[in-house]
Amino acid sequence: ASSSGRYAASAAAATDNGTAKPFTAHYFQQELDHFTFTPNASRLFSHKYLLNDTFWRRKPAAGPLFVYTGNEGDIEWFTTNTGFMFDIAPEFGALLVFIEHRFYGESKPFGNDSYKSADTLGYLTSTQALADFAVLITSLKQNLSAVDAPVVVFGGSYGGMLASWFRLKYPHVAMGALASSAPILQFDDITPWSSFYDAVSQDFKSESLNCFSVIKAVWDVLDYRGSNDSGLLELSKTFRACKTVRFPSSLSNWLWTAFTYTAMVDYPTPANFMMNLPAYPVKEMCKIIDSFPVGADVVEKAFTAASLYYNYTGDQKCFEMEGGDDPHGLSGWGWQACTEMVMPMTVSNESMFPPSGFSYEEKSEGCFASYEVRPRMNWITTEYGGHKIDKVLKRFGSNIIFSNGMRDPWSRGGVLKNISSSIIALVTEKGKHEVAENMQGPKYSELTNA
Amino acid sequence: ASSSGRYAASAAAATDNGTAKPFTAHYFQQELDHFTFTPNASRLFSHKYLLNDTFWRRKPAAGPLFVYTGNEGDIEWFTTNTGFMFDIAPEFGALLVFIEHRFYGESKPFGNDSYKSADTLGYLTSTQALADFAVLITSLKQNLSAVDAPVVVFGGSYGGMLASWFRLKYPHVAMGALASSAPILQFDDITPWSSFYDAVSQDFKSESLNCFSVIKAVWDVLDYRGSNDSGLLELSKTFRACKTVRFPSSLSNWLWTAFTYTAMVDYPTPANFMMNLPAYPVKEMCKIIDSFPVGADVVEKAFTAASLYYNYTGDQKCFEMEGGDDPHGLSGWGWQACTEMVMPMTVSNESMFPPSGFSYEEKSEGCFASYEVRPRMNWITTEYGGHKIDKVLKRFGSNIIFSNGMRDPWSRGGVLKNISSSIIALVTEKGKHEVAENMQGPKYSELTNA
Numbered sequence: 032a033s034s035s036g037r038y039a040a041s042a043a044a045a046t047d048n049g050t051a052k053p054f055t056a057h058y059f060q061q062e063l064d065h066f067t068f069t070p071n072a073s074r075l076f077s078h079k080y081l082l083n084d085t086f087w088r089r090k091p092a093a094g095p096l097f098v099y100t101g102n103e104g105d106i107e108w109f110t111t112n113t114g115f116m117f118d119i120a121p122e123f124g125a126l127l128v129f130i131e132h133r134f135y136g137e138s139k140p141f142g143n144d145s146y147k148s149a150d151t152l153g154y155l156t157s158t159q160a161l162a163d164f165a166v167l168i169t170s171l172k173q174n175l176s177a178v179d180a181p182v183v184v185f186g187g188s189y190g191g192m193l194a195s196w197f198r199l200k201y202p203h204v205a206m207g208a209l210a211s212s213a214p215i216l217q218f219d220d221i222t223p224w225s226s227f228y229d230a231v232s233q234d235f236k237s238e239s240l241n242c243f244s245v246i247k248a249v250w251d252v253l254d255y256r257g258s259n260d261s262g263l264l265e266l267s268k269t270f271r272a273c274k275t276v277r278f279p280s281s282l283s284n285w286l287w288t289a290f291t292y293t294a295m296v297d298y299p300t301p302a303n304f305m306m307n308l309p310a311y312p313v314k315e316m317c318k319i320i321d322s323f324p325v326g327a328d329v330v331e332k333a334f335t336a337a338s339l340y341y342n343y344t345g346d347q348k349c350f351e352m353e354g355g356d357d358p359h360g361l362s363g364w365g366w367q368a369c370t371e372m373v374m375p376m377t378v379s380n381e382s383m384f385p386p387s388g389f390s391y392e393e394k395s396e397g398c399f400a401s402y403e404v405r406p407r408m409n410w411i412t413t414e415y416g417g418h419k420i421d422k423v424l425k426r427f428g429s430n431i432i433f434s435n436g437m438r439d440p441w442s443r444g445g446v447l448k449n450i451s452s453s454i455i456a457l458v459t460e461k462g463k464h465e466v467a468e469n470m471q472g473p474k475y476s477e478l479t480n481a
Numbered sequence: 482a483s484s485s486g487r488y489a490a491s492a493a494a495a496t497d498n499g500t501a502k503p504f505t506a507h508y509f510q511q512e513l514d515h516f517t518f519t520p521n522a523s524r525l526f527s528h529k530y531l532l533n534d535t536f537w538r539r540k541p542a543a544g545p546l547f548v549y550t551g552n553e554g555d556i557e558w559f560t561t562n563t564g565f566m567f568d569i570a571p572e573f574g575a576l577l578v579f580i581e582h583r584f585y586g587e588s589k590p591f592g593n594d595s596y597k598s599a600d601t602l603g604y605l606t607s608t609q610a611l612a613d614f615a616v617l618i619t620s621l622k623q624n625l626s627a628v629d630a631p632v633v634v635f636g637g638s639y640g641g642m643l644a645s646w647f648r649l650k651y652p653h654v655a656m657g658a659l660a661s662s663a664p665i666l667q668f669d670d671i672t673p674w675s676s677f678y679d680a681v682s683q684d685f686k687s688e689s690l691n692c693f694s695v696i697k698a699v700w701d702v703l704d705y706r707g708s709n710d711s712g713l714l715e716l717s718k719t720f721r722a723c724k725t726v727r728f729p730s731s732l733s734n735w736l737w738t739a740f741t742y743t744a745m746v747d748y749p750t751p752a753n754f755m756m757n758l759p760a761y762p763v764k765e766m767c768k769i770i771d772s773f774p775v776g777a778d779v780v781e782k783a784f785t786a787a788s789l790y791y792n793y794t795g796d797q798k799c800f801e802m803e804g805g806d807d808p809h810g811l812s813g814w815g816w817q818a819c820t821e822m823v824m825p826m827t828v829s830n831e832s833m834f835p836p837s838g839f840s841y842e843e844k845s846e847g848c849f850a851s852y853e854v855r856p857r858m859n860w861i862t863t864e865y866g867g868h869k870i871d872k873v874l875k876r877f878g879s880n881i882i883f884s885n886g887m888r889d890p891w892s893r894g895g896v897l898k899n900i901s902s903s904i905i906a907l908v909t910e911k912g913k914h915e916v917a918e919n920m921q922g923p924k925y926s927e928l929t930n931a
Contacts, residue, residue: 065864066516068820068854069603153519162864169863200650203866203873370518404518413619414515414612416653423653426903429876453876 054081054110054129059170061133063140063154065162076140078163080171081106081129088124093177098205099129100164100197102190103364106131106138109190112304115209116185126180130167132160132190134363149404152366158414161193165201187211188441188464189364189372191433196415198431199424207430210446212464217374217444218411221418224389225379230440231294232383234313242317242336243383246290249333250385253279253286256330270334273349281352287384289337290316295464297438307343313438315339369398373406374444421450429453436462504531504560504579509620511583513590513604515612526590528613530621531556531579538574543627548655549579550614550647552640553814556581556588559640562754565659566635576630580617582610582640584813599854602816608864611643615651637661638891638914639814639822641883646865648881649874657880660896662914667824667894668861671868674839675829680890681744682833684763692767692786693833696740699783700835703729703736706780720784723799731802737834739787740766745914747888757793763888765789819848823856824894871900879903886912 057080064072088094097116099109106129113129120127131138134155139145146152164184172178182205186194191213198208216222236243256262257279267275270282292305297313309315316336323332341350368374375389395405416423434457435442441464449455507530514522538544547566551559556579563579570577581588584605589595596602614634622628634655636644641663648658666672686693706712707729717725720732742755747763759765766786773782791800818824825839845855866873884907885892891914899905 062857064517065860066606066608067514067603068599068606070599072603073855149518149520153517153522156516156518158516165863169859199652201864201866202649202877203868203870204863405523407512409619410515413615413654414651416651418653420653426879427652427877 052083052085054083054127056081058137059167061138061163061166065159065166074140076133077138078133078167079106079131079137080167081110081127083127085127086120086124087126093175093180094124094126095181095183096168096172096177097123097125097127098164098168098182098184099127100160100184100186100190100193101130101132101135102186102188102193103132103135103367105136107136109187112302113185113187126175126177128168128171130164132193133163146363146366149402152363152402153404155363155366155370157193157196157367157371157411161197161200164193164197165204168204181206183207183209185209185211186213188213189367195431195433199415199428202428207432209432209434211434212436212439212441212445213433214374214441214444215415216417216420216446217441218417219409220375221412222444224375224377225382226443227376227440228291228378228382228384230438230443231291232381234294234297234438234440235290235317235383238314238317239321242320245320245329245332246286246336246383248329249286250283252329253283257282266330267352269330270352271338271349272352274353276352278353283385285341285350285352286333286337289340290383291440293340294438294440297463299461306340308340309343312339312343366402366404369394369402369406370404371407371410373408373411420446421448424450424454426451431455432457434462435459436464438462439464502533502535504533504577506531508587509617511588511613511616515609515616524590526583527588528583528617529556529581529587530617531560531577533570533577535577536570536574537576543625543630544574544576545631545633546618546622546627547573547575547577548614548618548632548634549577550610550634550636550640550643551580551582551585552636552638552643553582553585553817555586557586559637562752563635563637576625576627578618578621580614582643583613596813596816599852602813602852603854605813605816605820607643607646607817607821607861611647611650614643614647615654618654631656633657633659635659635661636663638663639817645881645883649865649878652878657882659882659884661884662886662889662891662895663883664824664891664894665865666867666870666896667891668867669859670825671862672894674825674827675832676893677826677890678741678828678832678834680888680893681741682831684744684747684888684890685740685767685833688764688767689771692770695770695779695782696736696786696833698779699736700733702779703733707732716780717802719780720802721788721799722802724803726802728803733835735791735800735802736783736787739790740833741890743790744888744890747913749911756790758790759793762789762793816852816854819844819852819856820854821857821860823858823861870896871898874900874904876901881905882907884912885909886914888912889914 058077059080060075061078062072063074063076097120099113099116101109110129116127119125133140134145134152140154141147141151144151168182172180184194184197184205185208186192191210192215194208195210195213195215198205217227232243235246253266257266263277263279264275266279266282270285276282293308293312293316296302296305296308297311300310302308316339319336319339320332341347373394377389378384378387380386391408398404398406412418429451431454433446433455435445435447436459438461446456447458508527509530510525511528512522513524513526547570549559549563549566560579566577569575583590584595584602590604591597591601594601618632622630632655634644634647635658636642641660642665644658645660645663645665648655667677682693685696703716707716713727713729714725716729716732720735726732743758743762743766746752746755746758747761750760752758766789769786769789770782791797823844827839828834828837830836841858848854848856862868879901881904883896883905885895885897886909888911896906897908
């Protein structure tokens, strides 16, 4: 109660004096490759970052830098979905810095050719991104004559992973990190492979057993009905597809995405992070399913529930089932998942989705087919650690907060227990993906004031 | 006394059962570039490492791995000059692992073409080397069914820097590090730029003021006499040069190298690390200088003293002054000093050498002329830290011993004070370069027994 009061007060202070100053965009000349000196390595690219000094204290000494370690998307998207940093910036007199991740947004080293092939995309790695942050922050502080200002990094999801890894690899640059919904243990065999989709299933099951059962049943029905052309035509109409789909799997994937992402962003407030959604969207999806008469078509039920994810506002006339770009610029993640970010996942018989296994060989073949690159399966834990993380970091490292919402399926791969007196886990039972980041500032405060 | 007794006992035990088993050489298939996925990156090269399991305990659990993080030279050279690890291996039941540094010895990714240009040499960086170690150690432990065995890294000089940086960057791979004579603070403006050559000068001055003065005087004399052809001819004879030199600076450099390196390896025992030298070689050099009659030629004095470094055994008929490869395979260091390892050094008026300054611009131009590459002047402290290291590591990191000998000029850029209860500095007032590493095992023990 008191913390939301404080947020409300600070948010109000920001808006009382007219609006808080907007962010200003800047471009840093960043080296392409920090870890070699091959001729290409020193090629420079424009690395975008945003600054907001509304709350930055300059006297008697420069206040801290709160740095958002950008992840897989346009950096603006993250500024509009990260409230916590804004909420506490006034109290700490902090300069807000949002740094875009290389190869996303405007920070593409080869412009429109950046995703052409492994020759260009090859430079998209987490290690290069962390070094980008280190170089940029160091240079920025020098240019702002704030060399002694403390730096705290914040991040959510992949960005949360980057924030925690950044504190561990660059303790001389950042003195602390808030890593929100950071599944740094979702590698190798540290976390049971089925736990992600078991968690999604549990989110739905806990709302309604019927809801869970309907979704569990729909996959076989889709495969059966979609096994011939007239079936596909019929299903495409049911799904209001913009074009008749060629494969039933396109419809399954559409449903799969909706249910999975909704479980990730099952916030207690309306939000517009991945998509425009009402409060408690999983509950709302299950209400939709439960509101159908008992004999109603399971495909109709599942489609209607899933369309809450894609079309809550009701302005979509039809749905793009096959092809189409990711609206948040996420296409680089496919590459990242095929190089470093190999997070093995299986689907158990008990889950809501069609059971499946994970094969390193298949993964490797698939990646080679898509990108002409093969993953380095164990690189992440070799480079950053993860195995026995409690033992390793018990007497090493400090000042990292790992926050997770337990309804977020990514939490299963996160750090959920305190490691030491200064590497701590904040767990909210009913929390969601990137919850610590995603208190949406003024909106959230308005709700708590109501 | 008790520790040397223990060393003696362990060394004797090793030799009592017949000789300790020799090292076995192995080759690991190492990726060329750990930090990108460009087509070249996954190219494999043969990475050499040596194993000695004479003392390795297997039951009830695998004993620790003592890993030497190889530096700029053939790995065998370091095995013959690193006694401490051998001395304590029996007590800990340790497996000895000596890993060669990429681009040195047999670990050349492009074979004989490795040093051709920045296209190949570009992959010679400390960050790649540390990742090499992490990947190799992780794989080795798996192959030896010793996944839970603790790992401690050891290194001297640049290898000591690597050992300490390895513990900081890969705490999940190594649980501790002994960093011997590791000048990790000889970057940017952390350490006064004149301190290295002031320390060399102090070593000589503390032996004999006359000795110091003679050396201080020789440089101008060489320049003056070497300013014409007949002078150069005369000097070349005095210096027993294999060929008449073209520049007096070749002779100055020859002297400079002798005095500087001798200060680094001024051990209390005979040694054959850089060169074959007697005990207390600085004292011996000064004795030589002091033993000349007062009016004797200063060039003669300086030459004779310096030739102790190159020709203590007396079997050199002449000296190669211009050209010639470094006998320890050190040529890669020129490249490293022109890319990452920029350690600014000046020579003060008070020192023993001709005064000189340091200019970042000149450094950059010189490197571009030599290698077509420009240094990243502040990269090392951005990547590894160094500024305010006591503050940064006070509550971060653990289990690092920084050892330095104060007669070693490199000690001035080392960590000389404890940082925390588990990041400690061992300083020996009369110690030399890599002293903790360089107790030469049996030889040292023999001397202490005598």
